[in-house]
Amino acid sequence: MTARALINVPAKARRGEIIEIKTLIAHPMETGFRVGLNGALIARDIITTFRATYNGEEIFRADFSPAIAANPFLTFFTVATETGTIELHWEGDNGFAAAESAPITVE
Amino acid sequence: MTNMLRARSFTSPRLRLRGALILATILAATISARATEIPPAERRSDYEFLGPQTRAMQDDDTANPGMLGVLDGEALWNRRDGEANKSCADCHNDARASMKGVAARYPAYSPTLGRPIDLEARINQCRTEQQKATPLKFESKELLGLTAYIALQSRGMPIDVAADERTQPFIVAGRELFNRRQGQINMSCAQCHDDNWGRKLAGAPVPQGHPNGYPVYRLEWQSLGSLQRRLRNCMSGMRAEPYPYGAPENVDLELYLMSRAKGLKMEAPAVRP
Numbered sequence: 001m002t003a004r005a006l007i008n009v010p011a012k013a014r015r016g017e018i019i020e021i022k023t024l025i026a027h028p029m030e031t032g033f034r035v036g037l038n039g040a041l042i043a044r045d046i047i048t049t050f051r052a053t054y055n056g057e058e059i060f061r062a063d064f065s066p067a068i069a070a071n072p073f074l075t076f077f078t079v080a081t082e083t084g085t086i087e088l089h090w091e092g093d094n095g096f097a098a099a100e101s102a103p104i105t106v107e
Numbered sequence: 108m109t110n111m112l113r114a115r116s117f118t119s120p121r122l123r124l125r126g127a128l129i130l131a132t133i134l135a136a137t138i139s140a141r142a143t144e145i146p147p148a149e150r151r152s153d154y155e156f157l158g159p160q161t162r163a164m165q166d167d168d169t170a171n172p173g174m175l176g177v178l179d180g181e182a183l184w185n186r187r188d189g190e191a192n193k194s195c196a197d198c199h200n201d202a203r204a205s206m207k208g209v210a211a212r213y214p215a216y217s218p219t220l221g222r223p224i225d226l227e228a229r230i231n232q233c234r235t236e237q238q239k240a241t242p243l244k245f246e247s248k249e250l251l252g253l254t255a256y257i258a259l260q261s262r263g264m265p266i267d268v269a270a271d272e273r274t275q276p277f278i279v280a281g282r283e284l285f286n287r288r289q290g291q292i293n294m295s296c297a298q299c300h301d302d303n304w305g306r307k308l309a310g311a312p313v314p315q316g317h318p319n320g321y322p323v324y325r326l327e328w329q330s331l332g333s334l335q336r337r338l339r340n341c342m343s344g345m346r347a348e349p350y351p352y353g354a355p356e357n358v359d360l361e362l363y364l365m366s367r368a369k370g371l372k373m374e375a376p377a378v379r380p
Contacts, residue, residue: 008169
């Protein structure tokens with residue numbers, strides 16, 4: 001199955017308004033410290049980087065660590081400057097990559 | 108006092124009978140006090156015992172990780188599978204209409220099995236009989252997703268399981284199991300969830316134990332989980348042997364819990380700590 005993500009970006013905002021962006025993505029965030037039933041370590045499998053761009057310009061970036069729970073939920077704030085698209089990218093171990101985007105209208 | 112009673116009762120059979128009667132009355136009183144069900148007016152969803160942060164997670168569909176499972180379930184609903192190459196939607200069309208209120212009525216009596224069947228087993232019955240596909244594994248992402256997607260269609264609707272002559276024996280069996288002391292610490296479900304709800308167990312509030320949000324996203328599990336998983340989890344907490352997945356005892360308990368929560372609003376997929 002592909003990675004499922006839920007994002008919450010306000011569809012409309014006033015120019016200069018501070019808006020909250022909420023993101024939730026399905027991911028096991030396997031720490032790499034757990035031992036499986038066969039006694040061997042379960043390999044690490046986490047999201048390593050999250051990046052958000054607003055009309056191509058980076059507005060937020062986060063590095064993830066093994067201590068972050070499964071299905072990470074991340075929210076951040078930005079200033080609504082112009083009408084356009086907010087793009088969200090997740091990258092991680094084993095070539096994990098997911099992207100979502102949402103339009104925003106600024107009046 | 109006991110010595111006196113005993114001494115007296117040896118002398119007079121009438122007094123001995125009276126002593127036995129008093130003892131029986133005391134016993135009856137303690138047993139009934141122990142096995143008191145929560146009055147309908149005091150029944151509260153486990154949501155009410157959550158902290159504000161966990162409530163906020165459940166209240167916002169873009170913050171509730173259970174909704175990721177719902178997305179999986181929606182995709183599966185529309186995916187053709189099995190030898191019959193049919194999807195759920197091919198028979199049931201739009202789940203938002205056809206599955207409305209269904210989860211609030213499960214476990215329901217299955218005439219073919221002659222006993223109640225829960226939603227997970229009903230999905231697998233459809234898979235094997237209609238889709239000619241292999242049944243989904245208990246607690247698999249697929250089965251939890253489909254169950255969550257179907258249960259979501261009953262959100263806000265009151266629990267309304269059938270309590271008729273066909274289901275009654277199984278409700279009674281479930282109630283008996285709920286009130287039976289078991290395991291190494293000799294506890295019953297009722298001792299926490301009927302007698303001590305609202306108090307604290309190791310700092311966490313003891314809820315009434317209603318099944319109106321399953322499958323739930325449990326923060327401790329970091330995943331969705333079924334009511335059977337939760338029941339097995341409680342059993343091992345009581346140092347008792349959990350019944351295997353799909354065991355009739357689990358379904359009886361599920362049915363009793365649903366009848367005990369009758370009228371409470373469905374909130375699946377709920378978030379629990």
